Amino acid sequence: MFYFALRRLIQSIPVLIIVITATFFLVRAAPGGPFSAEKNVPPEVVKALEAQYKLDQPIWQQYTSYINDLIHGQFGPSFRYPGRTVNELIEAGLPVTAELALYAMLLAVFVGVSSGVYAGLRPNSIHDYLPMSLSMIGICVPSFLMGPLMVLFFGIYMEWLPISGWGNTPGDKILPTITLGLGYAAFISRLSRGGILEVMSKDYIRTARAKGLPARVIVFKHALRGGLIPVVAFLGPAFAGLLSGSFVVETIFQIPGLGRFYVQAAFNRDYTMILGTTIFFSTLIIMFNLLSDIVSVWLDPKLRDQYRHNK
């Protein structure tokens, strides 16, 4: 099992390298540089700035020196905010986004799994139709629609909850978390329901019933293990989705997180910032996918054996 994890880890490295390289060259390929937006900057100053940021060097040299910096953990200076490095900006924005993503993930998993399993155990009844209809709403009303609507309703009309900032006013974390997590809760709910439904029709559940085991044992010990496998497999992509979803949510609720910085950096052609956040996010996503893969294999004894014997 350990070697399997190690192998997967090593296989992720080329992916990361591709991501970094591709992003690097893509960004540089864009027309216009980080300073061309400033109309009123005299050309000599532009030249000086470019020299300072090493933009006048041949591109390969820029690449290698970037990688070199990267290995030392330096993402370089921000082009947009002179005097501040990308590292600083990431450090500022990361905790916020991380917290948001975490809460949203917890919400999604907790609400999703419990509602889905609940529905799946009583198929084709009101206990099934109601949660599934609600989850359909969660899937079909995207976060950038749900968010503003909730802001309108809870924030402006009812004035129950604050609608911007993070950690400034009590309760201001509620709406953003719900906005981000609800869509995923809905999807996980459907996955869980499907998974439970499929498991409950399996022969080994019939055996468990035939042994006279109490219902809670059958559900929690026998059914859940197999039924939630699709959910575990989904967690990797879900995490990636949550990160990208944070772009929208942070914009709507004006949260000073990494997502918002990323969107701004993209608009402003802040090379190092774009690169830095892209790499950062990508690494996180790749790691999480890896984790999700490994856990999926670990949960299934047959796959565990297969990978143990293979090479």
Added chain:
Amino acid sequence: MSLLSVEDLTVHFHSRNGIIKAVKNLSFVLDYGETLAIVGESGSGKSVASYSLLDLIPKPPGKIESGKAIFNDSDLLTLEALDLQKIRGNEIAIIFQDPMSSLNPYLTIGEQLIEPIIYHKKKSRKEAKGLALSMLTEVGLNGPDNKFYCFPHELSGGMQQRVMIAMALITKPKLLICDEPTTALDVTTQAQIIRLIQKIQKKYKIAVIFISHDLGVVAGIADRIIVMKNGEAIETGITNDIFYSPKTQYTKKLLSSIPRGEKEEKNFSSKKVLLRVDNLVKYYPANQDAFNWQIFKSFSEINTKKRYVKALDSVSFDIKKGEIFGVVGESGSGKSSLGKTILQLTSLDEGQIYFSDKNLLNLPSSEKISMRKHMQMIFQDPYSSLNPRMTIFDILAEPLLYHSLATNTNIQKYVLSLIDDIGLPRISAKKYPHEFSGGQRQRIAIGRAIATKPEFIIADEPVSALDVTVQAQILELILNLTEKHNMTMMFISHDLSVVRYLADRIAVMQYGKIVELNKTSEIFSSASEKYTKELLGAIPLADPKEEKKRQNIIMSDR
């Protein structure tokens, strides 16, 4: 006072398209320590009846319309769910047909084994484990300490079934229901499992309800038999009566459907050799397959880099024109690989195949395709051997049109006469495979195989998936058609009685090798190899008195 008394049990399934009456007014009585066999073909309701006693049928479509089942002074059918739960797995236990899917693949077998003790007898995990270990030994599993921590997929089918039995008996129930427990197992394993059930039954004085589609299997173990058809009990009686003086038409038909007797011996010495195979060798990489102990045992050479299994180990034989050549073996014997390599559906690693003196492996590509029309195959599973998106007409027309044996103008004539040959009404041509039953589909598969009038047909377990009465019809069809079109056939099966009925010569395979090859009569009267004798000894005899004799011999051998 009987242990279980069932009166007028009626179970219906309500689905979108109508009501299916699965069980109709079934009544029977079971005494302590008695073995009752319920025999029937698919759709007879035999399993449903037993499942409904324990509330194991899916309830939205299923409904127990009426009836009583008195066990220990209470009616199982009207008990509160919690009370019934206390009886299930405790006083009445049940084992199922497919042990692989009936065990939870995510839990160790030890964990699954101790559950009934913990929840019914309220013992501690430590005590339960001790009981589990002794039970594992009792059902014949070696190294119980290791096995306790194994996962189901690490055991063979026979071992898994033993675990199921251990799990059922660990609470010392009064009644054990066995739902086709041996159908998914090899013949020799089947015999062992049946013997195990008998032994345990005698020791603990357990009553057994044994459900099977195979009358032969129950001949040796049942005290009384109920024959069911379409949800009704057609005939009930003690074993000897059912076998030696059956009263109803259906029972007689069931009994006569069991292939008995040998084929008339024919002399093939004057005929020429149609197919010759020389030292066929085929390897399979071992990791890919499910961990199967039998295949594992056939490691004769362990390649240091990867583990390989020899599916075919230097197999050589001749088949003469007009012969029916039987190939018999259990799972892992290589018999299916043999059929597939001869027809070149899988690759061969070593060896030669000669058909009508032509080397099949060296043919120029133009001849390769035309050679195809001389050799065809009938497959085992009628549900996957026909393309569900093609009409019967298309399925039967395809070989004829592809090999230019018919043109668009006369194709209809050919196809319709083919449909006549296989015994189906002409209207079938417009229909799709899913509208037909298993036996009918197999007829269509046979029709497709004979469409090009091949000289040689390989039949790979063509009747194993069919009901007994249907089996008989299909075998008859195969025999008739082979004679009518003067075809040579290689008939592969795990069922020696079927092969005995059809084949002129029989090759017995084990672990990729041909263990014995001889005329049918010789094999059955004077088999020389140990394995052959073991196989012969394991075949269920549909004759209670013979079975008892055989058992006495085995018992006295110990």
Added chain:
Amino acid sequence: MVEAPKYEEKLSYRPKDLGGSLWSDGWIRLKKNKLAIASLCILGFLCVTAVLTPIIAPYGYEEQNLLLGAVPPSSDHWLGTDVFGRDMLTRIMYGSRISLAVGFIASGVALCIGVLWGSLAGYSGGRIDAFMMRIVDILYALPFMIFIILLMVIFGRNLLLLFLAIGAVEWLTMARIVRGQVLTIKQQDFIEAATSLGLSHWTIVRRHIIPNTLSPVIVYTTLTIPSVMLLEAFLSFLGLGIQPPQSSWGLLISYGVETMEEYPWLIFFPGLFLSITLFSLNFLGDGLRDALDPRASKD
């Protein structure tokens, strides 16, 4: 000896299916699903409206009425107007053209690439299959959203690029599904029967494999369209998708958010139409899945 009567019916617990091909069976089953049929009608209506928009829209697309400003729904303007006095109904209708077009076209792209890739991998098996699916796995792990955003920023908001970018993301899952299906079909005996008849690989794929992969492909395509539309709306909302003067529902929603407090109808109506379309597609997809896969019935 054994008698051989003509043939017998076999009783099984599944009552006999209605006669006919799996398509006509599927259609009959689908018709019973009221929700799916309603969704189909709604979608049909939306598509027809989208196509006929230039003819039937009440106002011109660019027609501004600055004096009017933003007004709530009225008899002149059924869905109100935006800050420039442009009729919302018209804008939503024009927006539907883009949103639906992106949905269908990008899904089409994903469909073609995914089916080709998946069936090639599945049918070839062995090393080719392993290699092709490894590529899919790697691409799957990439943070696509980020790349799309980058692409959009760098190369401008080009409609064609948008289609390609979205299609490039969605084909992966389609490839996986098709490959899985092809693998299952390959194991069926009728494929071996076709091989033993001597049929060429291409004939087998064309006549035996592809017709049997159609139903999951159709179902999945119907479910891909809503996620594609969502993706486009998401990008447009961030300002990275469709450029004005063209508009899509996502873009309309983003405009609506800005003035949400004062003119809620500017976000409500585009949002409503987007949600209804997504609902209908999902329900239709679910219904198709139940109708075309006889084994998947839940009772």
